[in-house]
Amino acid sequence: MCILLLTSCGDATSISVPSAGAPSSEQSDLLGALQIGATSSPQDTGRTETPSRESAAPQESTAPPAPTATPNPTPPPTPEPTPFVPLRDNTPYCPSPVASGTVTYGNDVTTIDASNLAQGYIMANYTGTCPKVKLQIIGPDSHTSTYNLNASEFQAFPLTAGDGSYTVTVNENIQGKDYIVSYEVSLDVALDDPFSPYLSPSSYVQYNADTSAVELAAELCETAASDLDCVSAVYNYIIENIEYDYDLASQITSGALSSYIADIDATLADGKGICLDYAALMACMLRTQRIPTRLEVGYASLSYHAWVSVYLTDVGWVNGIVKFDGSSWSLMDPTFAASNSEEELKEFIGDGSNYTVRYIY
Structure with a gap:
């Protein structure tokens, strides 16, 4: 047997060892030295070994292999929450x-701005000295709508009779209930959208993007799956949170009602109002949810009154705010719904014949 001996200088020396028989004392000493060199560290021998460029063949280990650690499985990624997607767009439209x-x-005292006829409205102002001025719009259906025109600032007035020829007159009061025409103009109208007059602010339904009712309508209709759901949400909120103001109503005659302008945010903040307050608040909230809404003034039986009608896709115009029982429509308006029992309300409204429309705004 030949054993490779590493010396301190890094030279390799071969030593022959008999393969059989008992080793001599010299060989035993040499084998012992080799064993120490193979199993001891440099500290054991008191010397520092310099590794050789050549190495002995590795000896096979008889020790069992160390167990291999099983890596922890990578946890599955945390799923992102599904964002809420409304079933209809409740972004306010203003x-x-x-x-x-x-x-x-x-x-010299009246200006009629007809720049936006296609959007369904005119603007008008009066700068004269007459304290009582009326603006009248006669539509192609021969229906006349009457408004107060007393402020020097421009006011918006809707063109509610669709396409066709309109006549606009400005009328100054001379005494009592007598008026004279101070200006008149004819306008040919072709609407871009037949619903635009019922989706915008106007003289009787005054609001803007900062009106509190606009934001409230968006909140109420956030989870609505349809326009009908939105109508129901707004309707229910109004009849549950707005009380009829009997004191104010006792001060308003039919003549005064025609000149009464609702303060939508005041109605919401005070929690009370008369019929025009109810109707204007609901019209504002539904219009800003892209639901065409008419504010109508006329007679409910013998009482001068205001209510709303809405347009629903696949249904059409529903006259008087509606209640749907799953199979049929019932006429209802928010004022009576808030101040009467259901039985009295249905008995009064009947098929709607108790309602007579005079003005549509």
């Missing part, structure tokens, strides 16, 4: 009528 000045008519 167009702002403007007097663009592109097309105007008038005289």
